[in-house]
Amino acid sequence: MNRVVVSSWPFFVLLIVNTGMRTNTLKVIGGKRTVILGEDADLFCRLSEAEEFDQITWQKETRENSNKHNFFVIKPDGTTSNVNGLIGRVLFIGNTSDYLGSIRIRNVTLLDEGTYTCIFSISSGPIQTEMSLSVIVPPVMSVTGHVSPVGDNEVVLVTCIAAAAKPKAEVIWDTGALNKSLRWVTNSTQHANGTSTVLSQLIGLPTRTANQKQVQCVVNQSALEEERTLSYTIDIHYPPQIVNIKASPQAKYFLCVVDGNPRPNYIWSRDVQPWPGSSVRADGDTLHLLSLSSDLNGLYVCEASNLYGSTTGSLYIHITSEISPACWVLLFVILCLIVAAAIFLWSWYKYGKLPCSVASSPEQTSQDMIEVPIRQTEKTTGDEEAES
Numbered sequence: 478m479n480r481v482v483v484s485s486w487p488f489f490v491l492l493i494v495n496t497g498m499r500t501n502t503l504k505v506i507g508g509k510r511t512v513i514l515g516e517d518a519d520l521f522c523r524l525s526e527a528e529e530f531d532q533i534t535w536q537k538e539t540r541e542n543s544n545k546h547n548f549f550v551i552k553p554d555g556t557t558s559n560v561n562g563l564i565g566r567v568l569f570i571g572n573t574s575d576y577l578g579s580i581r582i583r584n585v586t587l588l589d590e591g592t593y594t595c596i597f598s599i600s601s602g603p604i605q606t607e608m609s610l611s612v613i614v615p616p617v618m619s620v621t622g623h624v625s626p627v628g629d630n631e632v633v634l635v636t637c638i639a640a641a642a643k644p645k646a647e648v649i650w651d652t653g654a655l656n657k658s659l660r661w662v663t664n665s666t667q668h669a670n671g672t673s674t675v676l677s678q679l680i681g682l683p684t685r686t687a688n689q690k691q692v693q694c695v696v697n698q699s700a701l702e703e704e705r706t707l708s709y710t711i712d713i714h715y716p717p718q719i720v721n722i723k724a725s726p727q728a729k730y731f732l733c734v735v736d737g738n739p740r741p742n743y744i745w746s747r748d749v750q751p752w753p754g755s756s757v758r759a760d761g762d763t764l765h766l767l768s769l770s771s772d773l774n775g776l777y778v779c780e781a782s783n784l785y786g787s788t789t790g791s792l793y794i795h796i797t798s799e800i801s802p803a804c805w806v807l808l809f810v811i812l813c814l815i816v817a818a819a820i821f822l823w824s825w826y827k828y829g830k831l832p833c834s835v836a837s838s839p840e841q842t843s844q845d846m847i848e849v850p851i852r853q854t855e856k857t858t859g860d861e862e863a864e865s
Contacts, residue, residue, distance in 0.1 A: 502525070502526065503524065503525060503526050503528055503599075503604060504524075504525045504604060504606070505522060505523070505524060505525070505595055505596075505597055505604055505605055505606040506521070506522070506523050506524075506525055506606065507520070507521055507522050507523075507595055507606040507607070507608040508521050508608055509608050509609040509610070509611070510608065510609075510610050510611070511610075511611040511612075511613060512585050512610070512611075512612060512613070513612075513613055513614070513615065513700050514585065514586065514587065514612055514613070514614045514615075514643075514700075515584060515585065515586075516584075516585060517581055517582065517583050517584070517585065518581065518582045518585045518589070518610055519570065519579060519580075519581050520535075520579060520580050520581075520582070520593055520595070520608060520610065521579045521608075522535075522571070522577070522578040522579050522580070522595030522606065522608075523571070523575070523576055523577045523578065523579070524576035524597055524604075526576075527576060528576070528597075528599050529553075529599065529600065530553060530576070530597045530598055530599045531553070531598040531599070532550055532551060532552055532553070532598050533550070533551040533573075533578035533595065533596065533597055533598075534547055534549075534550050534551075534595075534596040534598065534603075535547070535548055535549040535550070535551075535567075535578075535580060535593065535594070535595055535596075536548065536593070536594040536596065537591055537592070537593050537594070538591050538592045538593075538594075539588060539589055539590060539591030539592075539610075540587060540588045540589075540590050540591060540670075540671075541562075541588035541589070541591075543591075545592075545594070546561050547560050547561060548560055548561045548562060548563050548567070549563070549567050549569075549580060551569055551571070551573065551578055552573075553573050554573070555569070555572075555573050557569045563582070566582060566583045566584065567580055567581070567582055567583075568580065568581040568583065576597075578595055578597070582610075585610075585612055586612070587612050587614070587643070587670050587671060587672075589610060589612060590610055590611060590612040590671070591609070591610060592607055592608070592609055592610075593607070593608050593609075593610055594606070594607050594608075595608070612643070613643055613644065613699055613700040614641060614642055614643040614672055614700060615642065615698060615700035615701055616639035616640060616641065616642035616646040616675075616696060616698055616700075616701075617638075617639070617640040617641055617642075618637075618638065618639050618640075618694075618696055618705055618707055619637070619638050619640075619707070620635060620636070620637045620638075620694050620707040620708075620709045621635070621636045621637075621638075622634070622635050622636075622709055622710075622711065622712055623635065623636070624712050624713075624714060625683040625712075625713060625714065626683065626713070626714045626715065626785060627683055627684060627685060627713060627714070627715040628682070628683050629682070630682070631680050631681060631682055632680070632681075632682075632683055633678045633679070633680055634659070634679050634680065634681055634683070634687070634692075634711055635678070635679040635692060635694070635709050635711065636676065636677070636678050636679070637650070637676075637677045637678075637679070637694030637696075637707060638674065638675070638676050638677075639674070639675045639696045639698070640674040640675075641668065641672045641673075641674060642672055642673055642674070642675070642698050642700070643671050643672045643673065643700075644673070644698070644699060645665055645673035645675060645698075646673070646675050646696050646697065646698040647675075647696070647697040647698065648663055648675050648677040648694060648695070648696055649661075649677075649694075649695050649697075650677070650679055650692060650693070650694060650695070651692065651693040651695055651706075652679070652692050653690070653691065653692065653693075654690060655681065655687060655690055655692065655711075658681050658682065658684075658686075658687070659679055659680065659681035659687075659692070660679075660680050660681065661677050661678060661679045661680065662677070662678050662680060663675060663676070663677040663678075664676050664677075677694065679692060683713045684713065685713065685715055687711050687713055688711060688712065688713035688715070688738055689710055689711065689712075690710070690711050691708055691709070691710050691711075692708070692709055692711060693706050693707065693708050693709075694706070694707045694708075694709070712738070713738065714738050714739060714783075714784070714785060715737065715738055715785060716737060716783060716785035716786025716787070716788070717735045717736070717737030717741045717781040717782065717783060717786060717787060717788045718735060718736040718737060718788065719735070719736075719788065719790075720733060720734070720735050720779055720781060720788055720789060720790025721733075721734040721735070721790065722734070722779060722790050722791075722792045728766070729765070729766050730763050730764060730765045730766060731763070731764045731766075731777075731792055732762060732763055732764075733745075733762040733763070733764070733779035733781060733790065734762070735762075735781040735788065735790075737781060737783050737785075738783075739783050739784065740783070741781035741782055741783045741787075742781070742782055742783065743759075743761050743762045743779060743780070743781055744759075744779075744780045744782075745759035745764050745777060745778070745779055745780075746777070746778045746780070747775055747776070747777055747778070748775065748776040748777070748778055748791070749775070749776070750775045753772055753773050753775075755767065756768045756770070756772060756773055757773060762779075762781075764777060764779070764792075766794075769796050770796060771796050771797070773794055773796055774794055774795050774796055775793070775794060776791055776792070776793050776794075777791065777792045777793075777794060778790070778791050778792075779791070779792070
C-alpha cells in the first residue's frame with residue numbers, strides 16, 4: 478500500500494508541473510496598427526497554441542471613451558455580438574477553428590485611436606494581449622501669394638499652409654535663384670483632436686528681379702506616400718518702364734513693347750495732326766497701317782499705363798511713293814522713243830534724209846548736179862530773149 482502511494486506521488490507532482498508549464502507558454506499574439514484616417518484597421522489576435530475557449534472578448538480604451546470597456550464578443554461557433562457602440566463598423570475577419578480572433582474596424586476616425594485588448598476565455602482563466610491603434614491624418618495643403626508693389630521694406634510674398642495633420646507636417650521652401658534674398662518663418666498650432674496646422678511664410682524685398690520667379694513649398698508627413706511640392710510664381714507690381722516700339726518685317730504694323738505689372742493699357746495718338754481716319758487702326762499695343770500713303774506721315778505716340786504709373790514712346794512715320802515695275806518699263810520705253818526721235822531729227826538736219834533711206838549711186842548724184850545748172854541756164858536764156 479505504501480509502495481503504491483509512494484509511486485503515485487511523483488506522478489502527481491509531474492502532472493502539476495507539466496500543466497503549469499503549458500499554461501505559461503500559452504499566450505495571445507497581437508500587434509499595433511497605424512492607419513490613415515478613413516481607412517479600415519485590421520487588428521490581429523490569435524492564440525499561440527490550440528486550446529478550447531469559451532469566447533473571445535474585445536475591449537477598447539480610446540479618445541471617445543477613456544474607460545476600458547467591452548465592445549465586441551466572438552463565440553466558438555463564429556457568431557458575434559456588438560456592445561457599447563461601433564455597431565456596423567466592426568467585422569470579424571478571423572477563424573475560430575484556427576483560434577484566430579482578428580477584427581476589422583471600418584472607416585477609422587480620430588476617436589477610434591487608443592488601446593485595444595483581445596481576451597481569450599479558457600478553462601484556466603482569461604489570457605489577453607493589448608495593442609495600440611494609431612490614426613494618422615494627411616495635411617490639407619495650400620499656397621497663397623500676396624501681391625505687393627515694388628518697395629524697400631520686406632513683406633510676406635507667399636504663405637504655405639499644411640493644415641489639420643497628424644502628426645505635424647514638416648514645411649520647407651525651395652527658392653531657387655532667390656535663395657540668398659528670401660527667408661521664411663514657420664509656426665504651428667496644436668488642435669484639440671490631436672492634429673496640427675503648420676503655417677510658413679516666405680519673406681523678402683518686393684523687387685522687379687523677384688517678379689515672376691517661381692518658388693516651391695515642400696511638405697513632408699508620414700501620411701503622405703511622398704513629399705508634396707506646391708509651386709507659386711511671385712507677383713510683384715510696378716509701373717510701366719521704357720517704351721520700345723518695334724516694326725514688323727514689312728512695316729505694316731508697329732508693336733509697343735513695355736515692361737509693367739500688371740500688364741499696361743495702351744493708347745495710340747497722333748501728335749499735332751488729326752488721326753488719319755480708316756487708314757490706321759490701333760489695337761491695344763499694336764498700330765496697324767491699313768494703307769501706305771504720304772497721308773500717314775507724322776509723329777505717333779504710344780502711352781502705356783497701369784495702376785502704378787504711365788510712360789510714353791513715339792514713332793515717326795514717313796512714307797514715300799514707290800515706282801512699280803510696270804512704271805519702270807514704261808519709263809524705259811519712253812526714253813527709247815525719245816532717243817530714237819533725236820537720232821531721226823539729227824539725221825534729217827544733217828543729211829536731208831532719214832538714216833534708214835537707201836543711199837544713191839555716184840552716177841545719179843552727178844547727173845542731178847548737172848541738171849540743175851542746165852535748167853537754170855535755159856531759164857536765163859529765155860529771159861534774155863524776152864528782154865530782146
